[in-house]
Amino acid sequence: MRVKVNPIECKAHGVCAELLPEWIELDEWGYPVIDGGELPRQLVAHAKRAAAACPTLALILAKD
Amino acid sequence: MSPAARSKPTARLLAGLLPDRALTWEEHLAAHGPLAQPGPGKHLVVEVERSGLLGRGGAGFPTGRKMRTVAAGARRTVVVANGAESEPASHKDHVLLSHEPHLVLDGMELAAGAIAADQGHLLVHRGSSALPALRVALAERARARVDRTPVTLHELPARYVASEESALVHFLNGGDAKPTYTPPRPFEQGVARRPTLVNNVETLAQVALIARHGSEWFRAVGDADEPGTLLVTVSGPGTVDKVVEVPTGTSLEQTTRVAGVDLGAASAVLVGGYFGTWVGIGQARALHLTQHALRAGGGALGAGVLLAVPHGVCGVTELARVARYLARESAGQCGPCLNGLPAIAAALEELAGGSWDPRRGAALDRWLSLMPGRGACRHPDGATRFVGTGLAAFAEDVERHQRGMICAPGARTGWLPVPATAEGVWR
Numbered sequence: 001m002r003v004k005v006n007p008i009e010c011k012a013h014g015v016c017a018e019l020l021p022e023w024i025e026l027d028e029w030g031y032p033v034i035d036g037g038e039l040p041r042q043l044v045a046h047a048k049r050a051a052a053a054c055p056t057l058a059l060i061l062a063k064d
Numbered sequence: 065m066s067p068a069a070r071s072k073p074t075a076r077l078l079a080g081l082l083p084d085r086a087l088t089w090e091e092h093l094a095a096h097g098p099l100a101q102p103g104p105g106k107h108l109v110v111e112v113e114r115s116g117l118l119g120r121g122g123a124g125f126p127t128g129r130k131m132r133t134v135a136a137g138a139r140r141t142v143v144v145a146n147g148a149e150s151e152p153a154s155h156k157d158h159v160l161l162s163h164e165p166h167l168v169l170d171g172m173e174l175a176a177g178a179i180a181a182d183q184g185h186l187l188v189h190r191g192s193s194a195l196p197a198l199r200v201a202l203a204e205r206a207r208a209r210v211d212r213t214p215v216t217l218h219e220l221p222a223r224y225v226a227s228e229e230s231a232l233v234h235f236l237n238g239g240d241a242k243p244t245y246t247p248p249r250p251f252e253q254g255v256a257r258r259p260t261l262v263n264n265v266e267t268l269a270q271v272a273l274i275a276r277h278g279s280e281w282f283r284a285v286g287d288a289d290e291p292g293t294l295l296v297t298v299s300g301p302g303t304v305d306k307v308v309e310v311p312t313g314t315s316l317e318q319t320t321r322v323a324g325v326d327l328g329a330a331s332a333v334l335v336g337g338y339f340g341t342w343v344g345i346g347q348a349r350a351l352h353l354t355q356h357a358l359r360a361g362g363g364a365l366g367a368g369v370l371l372a373v374p375h376g377v378c379g380v381t382e383l384a385r386v387a388r389y390l391a392r393e394s395a396g397q398c399g400p401c402l403n404g405l406p407a408i409a410a411a412l413e414e415l416a417g418g419s420w421d422p423r424r425g426a427a428l429d430r431w432l433s434l435m436p437g438r439g440a441c442r443h444p445d446g447a448t449r450f451v452g453t454g455l456a457a458f459a460e461d462v463e464r465h466q467r468g469m470i471c472a473p474g475a476r477t478g479w480l481p482v483p484a485t486a487e488g489v490w491r
Contacts, residue, residue, distance in 0.1 A: 006245045007398035008440050027434055031399035036437070 001039045002062045003047055005032055009058035016059050019050035032059075074285050076293050077269050078309045081163045086197040089204040092166035097276050099170050099210065101177060106278075108178035109135060112271055114279035116291050121146055121264030122339060122367045124355040127271065134251045134261045135179035142255040143176045143213070144236065145186040147194070147265040148220045148227040151337035152389075152481040153369045156295035157265050159307040161194035164269070165201035169215060171268025174275045176213035179261055184215040185236055186265075189222040221489045224338075224393035228441045229262040231395075240490035242395040243441035264367075266295050287313030287354045294353060294365075298323035300330055300372025316351040320370055331375050332457040334480075336366025338386055339446035342457035348372075362453075371480070378475040379458025380465045383451055384412035385482050390447040392485040400438040404431050405447055412451065415462070418470040425466075 003023055005016075012030035022043055025033045039047055039061075051059040080087065080095030087095060102111050113128030134141050145168060149157040160168060172184045188194055198217055205211050218236065220226050226241035233254045235241035254260025263271075270292060274282050283291040290312045296319055298306045303324040310319050316335070320327055327333075333348040335341050341363035343351065351358065355365050373379065391405035411428045414420055432452045435444040455462055464472065471477070 006440070007400065007438060008245050010399060012399055027400065027404075029399055029403040031403070031438070033434060033438070 001044060001047070002036065002064065003034050003039055004060040004062050005034060006058045006060060007031075009056045011056050011058075013055045015053050015055065016050045019053060020046050023047065024050070074293050074311050075309055076273055076285075077160060077164065077167065077266065077295060078307075086163055086165055086201065089166060089201070089208055089210070092164065096167065096170075096273070099173070099272075100275065101174060102275055102278065108174055108271070108275055111274055111279045115270075115274045115282040116279075116289065117267065117270050117274065117282065118290050118355055119264055120266035120270065120294065120368065122336070122364075124365060127263065127267055130251060130263070131175065131179055131261060134259045137259055139258055141179050141181040142258050142260040143172050143179070143181045143184040144229075144232060144250075144255065144260055144262040145172050145184065145265050145268050146227055146229070146232060146262060147186060147188045147192075148222075148232070149189070149367070150222075150224045150227040151339065151367050151369055152483050153297060153299060153305075153334070153337050153371050154367045155297045155305045156307045156368055158192070158194055160265055160269055160295065161188065161192075162197045165194070165198050166205070167269040167272050168265045169201060169205060169211070170272035170275075171263075171265075171270070172215055173211045173213055175261060175263070175268060175271055181213055181261070183255075184213050185218055185255065186215055187218045187220045187227070187232055187235075190219040191222070192219070195219070221491065222483070222486055223395075223490065224390065225395050225441060225443050226490070228443075230441065232262060233260060235491075240395075242397060242490055243439075243443075245440045286311035287352075289356060290354045294368055296323075296353070296368040296370055298325055298370045298372075300325035300327070300333075300370070301374040302326045302329070310353065313352050313354050313357075315349075316353060316370060317349045319353060320372060323370075325370075325372050327372060329374055330372035331377070332373050332379065332454075334369065334371040334373070334450075334454075336364045337369035337371075338390060338450050339442070340364055340366040340369065341449060342453040344457050345372075373479060374476075376472070376474065376476055377479045378416075378471040378477055379454065379461040380412070381416045381471060381475070381477045382480045383454045383458065384409065384416040385478070386480050387412050387447065387451055389482045389485070390443070390450070392487075394443060395441075395490075398439040398444075400435055401444045401447075404435045404444060407431055408435075408448070408451055415465045416470070418465065418468050420466050420468065422466070 306323040387409040
């Protein structure tokens with residue numbers, strides 16, 4: 001599983017970086033910089049929580 | 065590949081062109097022969113696959129594979145011809161559309177027949193000077209009852225990102241000509257939610273020639289892995305906006321010489337346009353024009369732009385001007401592009417103006433490395449590649465500016481083309 005963001009929907013609330021700091025940092029304008037690699041299994045539950053908590057539902061968990 | 069043996073300019077697309085007007089329907093047929101799908105037992109999609117044709121709009125995707133994917137479903141499909149040449153230094157599509165519009169329209173009709181499309185859309189920039197020739201050509205074809213698939217001509221806002229394929233599709237579906245988040249890609253779900261073949265107009269013109277002459281004919285010139293000919297727009301010392309047709313794999317040196325450029329009077333070459341890569345003059349001479357060769361060196365053929373910058377033009381000032389243009393041309397939809405491109409442009413303007421703060425260097429490096437892959441489209445990727453490779457190619461100018469000495473005495477600026485931005489116009 002990989003974490004992606006729809007950059008058009010993202011409005012830099014920063015919730016994702018708070019809930020998944022191991023995988024997501026924010027740039028100086030508050031937009032996520034996401035590790036593009038395969039998400040470690042132990043982070044999957046955190047990633048799902050982050051995706052559900054995104055105010056614009058911009059965070060995407062992709063199966064590929 | 066044997067570049068030496070295959071480096072003659074070869075007129076296929078540009079065969080029989082007149083300098084001052086478009087070929088009429090009859091003149092077009094005299095130059096290229098009748099319009100017909102490939103002969104018995106042959107199918108255009110297979111012929112295009114065998115030809116090895118790669119898309120000529122910038123991405124270089126195999127055209128046959130794209131056609132097969134679009135045609136795979138049971139649904140009626142749509143053909144979109146992209147003639148909205150957004151690269152300010154590219155003029156090849158304009159030359160094709162204004163001098164040989166029937167070859168592009170043939171390609172649309174033939175591709176439509178091969179992939180079960182029932183509508184075609186041809187897009188050019190609003191107010192394009194190719195419009196009169198295209199209207200005449202469409203009227204000629206209507207009179208001669210040439211086409212089974214109706215083609216609609218559209219005027220797209222002249223914005224840099226508007227000709228990205230998802231933006232074209234969004235525009236044709238009634239929205240703004242801004243890129244959309246993908247998937248779905250247009251080949252899955254495009255115009256009217258149907259599978260949509262989006263091709264550059266040169267690509268479709270090549271398809272029209274492959275239908276007439278076959279894949280073996282197509283492969284007889286050019287690079288073995290990426291055969292055929294290529295339209296290239298060349299500017300540099302000695303020439304401006306010259307469009308030439310050369311076999312793929314021709315050296316950059318030979319291509320610019322054919323176009324009348326004196327590379328000895330140039331300091332660096334931009335390959336591929338503002339989406340492309342800068343190379344120093346020494347490295348540029350050794351390049352050959354194929355997607356695979358240029359990619360191996362970290363570059364890209366893009367839309368076939370070669371821009372050789374003369375000695376005495378300040379690289380830093382030119383990079384700053386174009387970076388500001390690319391920042392202005394952002395659709396403003398994605399945070400990284402909306403914030404990052406203006407920040408990069410501002411840093412370059414400080415450098416150009418001699419008010420460089422050395423601490424800016426680290427920030428600029430960070431912005432350049434953090435931007436790629438973070439937009440809905442590839443605009444941030446292209447802009448950062450342009451700036452990053454430009455800073456390396458113009459290292460002497462950069463160092464001079466960092467020391468506060470700004471441009472060399474007598475340096476020229478305003479050399480790279482920077483169009484005015486149609487602010488706020490997306491429909």
